[in-house]
Amino acid sequence: MRFRAKIVDLACLNHFSRIINTIAKLAKTCILRLTVCKLYFILSDKVANGGASMWCELSQGNFFDEFQMEGVAAEHNEIYLELVPENLSRALKTAQNAKAVKIKLTNKHCPCLSVAVELPSLSSSSRIVTHDIPVGVIPRRMWNDFKEPSVPDFDVSIYLPALKTMKSVVERMKNLSNFIVIEANLSGEMNLKIETDLVSVTTHFKDLGNPPWASEDGCESNSQGRDLESMAEACIDIKKLQQLLAGQQVNPTKALCNIVRKRIVHFILLHEEVSLQYFIPAVA
């Protein structure tokens, strides 16, 4: 099992760092899956994670100048590592003006991702900062736990309002309640609601638009015949939503959510080179 990669371009490095920072805000521990073409950051929906799960996918070619990996076996040419994304975030934080960053899978005292940052210095030779981030190697037999989640059979799919606006609304609501209700309909309307003994607050968004989803048999999306005004709602943990919104450092190209009435809310945030899916289950 081998892995080595190198980033030389500063813009790519900054972009990569931002993605890692976002992941670090969403998960204390997560799985890094490496394949020949892609990197995945995966959080499975175990109880320990509060039921929320995450799937983040990026193409290595968009970030790395060099990328070589050898998986556990020829027919399973993948590597699954468990790590603390905050460590990776920290290692990259001070690499803002690096000449190069190399990431390597090593085994010193234990399996590690070694991040070596080459920094400019006043002398002829560079400064090298090395961070050894401990990782856990996930054995092949457990790989099935980390499959890509399928898009749920949702009741409503709607584009999100401007994330900055949504974030400030949710942050204020967080002070009042632990749970928030997201509801939306197929007419581009969304409400965020909280309700406590003392107060209830609702923020209304409209003209958001509903993304067209082609159904599997190629027909038009099956919203025809459905009541376009009826709201599908789910009550979720407000902190999880706030973490998702707070972690976004760059505006995504597309941001939408799929609501399964009283079951789960599925957020999809798409950037040019990276896609992030986040599932927050509804509370009873």
Add this chain to the structure above:
Amino acid sequence: MKCVIGGAQLRVFGRAIHAIARISDEFWFDPIEKGSVLPVFRCVNVLERNVERCSISTNPSDHHITFQLLCRHGVVKTYNLTFQDCDPLQAVFARHMCPNILKVHSRLLADVMIHFPTSQEEITLSVTPMKVCFKSYTEEDTDFSRTMLTEIQLSPEEFDYFQVGVDSEVTFCLKELRGLLVFSEAASVPVSIHFDRCGRPIAFSIEDLLLEASFILATLCEAEKEAATPEPACCPRPWDSSRTGMDKSDQPSMDGARNADTATSKKPQQKGNTPSMISAKPSNALAKQEVKNIPRGSERDVPGRAGAAMAKAAGGKATEAPYEKFHSLFFGAVSYKEKETIGDNFQSLVTASDTEEEFGALQSSQVL
């Protein structure tokens, strides 16, 4: 950590020194008399803008020290604090005897330390004539599967002065050092690092026209099996000559505690252990460090072992952390005219513990 906060507070004070018009006394005071002095100088920016003068006076009989901040618009803030006498102790450390000397701008050190998490307590400095390396320190029983390790390699060319007489690897407390780094960055002066093999102290010093500061930290010595109860290092007191006994301050500053914060704050007797002496008469500033000659008898025996701590407990805590921790922070305002009387009394503040006999007659202002 006393020194850390001291540094930050004294940074303010260093700036305030320029504005001091009148001081009634030279004295030692403990920057962190349980946090009571720090609040006086809390807001640095506000201080710089508003305070015109700072007058500090003491009332020894009453055990009161008064800080008066004379601010703009006729506002006068007066702080009355009580203090306790502290006993004079001495750090013994001869900087000029150190085979390894590095001199570097504080900016570089700050750039290096930024890569370590703020929670990183101890750091190892490893030098050979070819390279310098700072790395996170790990104990033997560290759980590596949970700990992120960081290492920075520098080339000797990055240092203003680089002398490595002996390859060495010394481990010391980073947290304590950060205060000095903040201070020296504010003062924008180079930092000199003097050290030796592991176990022997490491000194970080900065020097400026108006003040000089020195941090002397103990380093971890892995090879030594003997436990040492560290002797807290104190600065001598220039004006209180009545107390030269070391009765109170012989307490070990830690009982295996690795956290110097708790160590130094636990024992009330040790309040005087990290004094920072500000003697600030800008026009006639004299480093009046009338170091009293501490009678040898009152010190514990020094078996001549590495480490700036002067005492060793026989037996003691062999299994507990042998890490000696102490620190002393010396500040002095220096003028170019030194009176002879001062010169005579001016004993070396720091001499190597095991060469003290040789240095008995030597009078050199090592710290300054």
